[in-house]
Amino acid sequence: MQKRKYGIYYNQQFNVLMVSFNNDLAVTEVAEVNNLTVLKHDNEIVAINIFNPELKFERGLVSEDPKAYGYVQKVIADLVEVEQDVQFKIGKVLSCQPIEGTHLSLCEVNLGDEVKQIVCGAKNVRQDLLVVVATPGSFLPNGLKIEAGKLRGIDSYGMLCSARELEIAPGIYNDQGIIELDDKFTSKVGESFWGTHYENHQ
Structure with a gap:
C-alpha cells in the first residue's frame, strides 16, 4: 500500500x-467506520474526522506536532x-518583483526540494529573506485551509506567514508583516518550521 501524506487540524x-x-477532490460520500467519519471521493479517502480524540489540544494548529501525528497514525492505521x-x-525568497498597479509582489521561493511561485502582499517581503511558507493543503490556526489559487490572475502556490496568522506570541519573531527568520535558518530551508519553533521556544 502506498503511503499517503496528510496534515491535521484540531477544531476546538x-x-x-x-x-x-x-x-482538492469534492466529497461524494460520507461513511462511519470504527467511530471515525470518513469522507470519500468515489472510493478514494480525502479526509477523516476523529471526534472526541483521546489527546487534548489547547489550540487548533497541531500540524507537525509529533504527539498528534503519532496518535493519528495509530487511530487510522486500519484505513x-x-x-x-x-x-x-x-x-528562502529567491526573487521578488512588484506586480504593477497593486500592493502585491510576485515571489519565487525555495522550499528545499522545489521552488514555488507565491504572491505576497506584505510590505517587508524581499529577495533573500528567510520566511515561513504555508503550503497548499495546510491549515492556519483559525481553520483556514491554504489552497493553490490565483491572485490578480497570477498563480500562487502557498502563503508567506506572519506571526499573527500563526498565533505566535508577540515578541518571538517580528510582529510587523511576514516572519523574518535570521541567518541561522539558512541550513534549514525546506524543513518544518514548527519543528524548529518547538525546539527553540517550548
Missing part, C-alpha cells in the same frame, strides 16, 4: 481532529497507511 468548537490528505506531510516549511 466540535472537539474533532481533522485529517486532510491534501487534495490508510500514512506518513507525515511537512506543511509549514522554512523557505
Whole structure:
C-alpha cells in the first residue's frame, strides 16, 4: 500500500481532529467506520474526522506536532497507511518583483526540494529573506485551509506567514508583516518550521 501524506487540524468548537490528505477532490460520500467519519471521493479517502480524540489540544494548529501525528497514525492505521506531510516549511525568497498597479509582489521561493511561485502582499517581503511558507493543503490556526489559487490572475502556490496568522506570541519573531527568520535558518530551508519553533521556544 502506498503511503499517503496528510496534515491535521484540531477544531476546538466540535472537539474533532481533522485529517486532510491534501487534495482538492469534492466529497461524494460520507461513511462511519470504527467511530471515525470518513469522507470519500468515489472510493478514494480525502479526509477523516476523529471526534472526541483521546489527546487534548489547547489550540487548533497541531500540524507537525509529533504527539498528534503519532496518535493519528495509530487511530487510522486500519484505513490508510500514512506518513507525515511537512506543511509549514522554512523557505528562502529567491526573487521578488512588484506586480504593477497593486500592493502585491510576485515571489519565487525555495522550499528545499522545489521552488514555488507565491504572491505576497506584505510590505517587508524581499529577495533573500528567510520566511515561513504555508503550503497548499495546510491549515492556519483559525481553520483556514491554504489552497493553490490565483491572485490578480497570477498563480500562487502557498502563503508567506506572519506571526499573527500563526498565533505566535508577540515578541518571538517580528510582529510587523511576514516572519523574518535570521541567518541561522539558512541550513534549514525546506524543513518544518514548527519543528524548529518547538525546539527553540517550548
